[in-house]
Amino acid sequence: MLKKERHDIVMRQINLHNRVLTSDLVQLLDVSEDTIRRDLQELSDQNLLYKVHGGALSKSYHSTFDDSTVYAKEAKIIIAKKTIPLIKDGMVILTGGGTTIIELVKQLPENLQATFFTISPLVAVELAKYPKVEVILIGGLFSKNSQITYGGHVINQLAEINADLCLLGTSALHPKDGLTDTDWEINQLKKRMLSSSRKSAVLCISEKLNISLRLKVTALENISYLITELSPADVKLEEYHVNGLKLL
Amino acid sequence: MLKKERHDIVMRQINLHNRVLTSDLVQLLDVSEDTIRRDLQELSDQNLLYKVHGGALSKSYHSTFDDSTVYAKEAKIIIAKKTIPLIKDGMVILTGGGTTIIELVKQLPENLQATFFTISPLVAVELAKYPKVEVILIGGLFSKNSQITYGGHVINQLAEINADLCLLGTSALHPKDGLTDTDWEINQLKKRMLSSSRKSAVLCISEKLNISLRLKVTALENISYLITELSPADVKLEEYHVNGLKLL
């Protein structure tokens, strides 16, 4: 392995995850810690990354958005890791927005080969870091609150899509009322996304369970997978064991 | 074995694998290390590959991660400030992507009331911070390099838009050749953007002046405003005083 190649790989990791651990790189590149440290030192000298105890950070991750403030990040990472196995090479995937989905994207395998449709610009930017992933951003009116595109134009385009899997973050989930929301437009959007997709996965941190909002998107039965940070056997999930819904 | 033959073989290996090791080439070509080194040196002098300790890398593969810390930021802020007066309440504006445009967006007046169409997710996210601005993100294939949407779908949507002003960042500008570019798709895109808009402003840091790339987007005459960080009276801009083009 040439030194420059290692440097490139390190930079790729950094751009992908905004951070690298020395120990991870030792495994990944199969060289001694000293070599990794020297690599990081050199890249740092070239102002390409920010070296810290234990690894290094991206110099410019403020460009997209600051993820140190992501709420319940640990839980979201657990959810992301559980979701990965659902995603396989060759699939066509439709995603919504939100920090949970972004965490998921950051955990995707490096060489995933898939097509992603998304209504979230930030998700698109994250996805673009994967060389073999095709990203299609669905355009339309841009919502200032939820940072996704919405409105008739988006719905129309969604109608033309036939995805294998739809990944949704959640505002609220309830055993009886299913997936619910507060905003009429977003509600329409989610309905359309679900029907444009063969299967669907709802990513939901546990504190959003057992909440029900004004507008119903769909019943639990119409969701394929529910992914939380809890074990499927957890008592909090007891009421969610319904037909057709697989808990992860 | 002729030298030229060796060079060809080396280049084929490079294009195939993106890398070659000196030691591999010694075996493959059955010559001394010194000869291989001289070969690589010569090919490197001709800018055909990137020489490193231990071998060489493909020039295209060798990713240029550099200046993620926005390059020539000062100049870009000056340009942004000069551009602001062109933007008035009620206008419909079409923008491209790039760091110059993002700087511009950051300098917009807080209470601007306008409609923006953009092909850049990052610009959309920035624009969303202005409460009275309506943002429409034009969707389509997402380009990993330039971080904008492109392709037929984008062109089609642009065709339906009638904007007052089109704001473009620049890859290269030349007094004779006008606005030029290297990528065919991006080229088409810019052409379409210009014709979907009544007026157009090109934002261009001075070091990109007098450079001409392979593909022509449009002549200087078809641009309404050229905005650089220089004074309009600067000698470097002498050749840009043409009919219909206003320097700022």
Added chain:
DNA sequence: ATATTAGTTGCAAAAAGCCGCATAAACCCG
């Protein structure tokens, strides 16, 4: 506060590279 983990510095061995020189083949030209 102490154990653990990460980092630093200096050193040595191996690998790669560089420089000058010698040789031989190819070329040039009257």
Added chain:
DNA sequence: CGGGTTTATGCGGCTTTTTGCAACTAATAT
């Protein structure tokens, strides 16, 4: 054709780069 010139290649010695190890220090965690 023949002498001078250029070009291509390999060799030997010397330098630089890269890497891992060991001893020691600094930072972090329990």
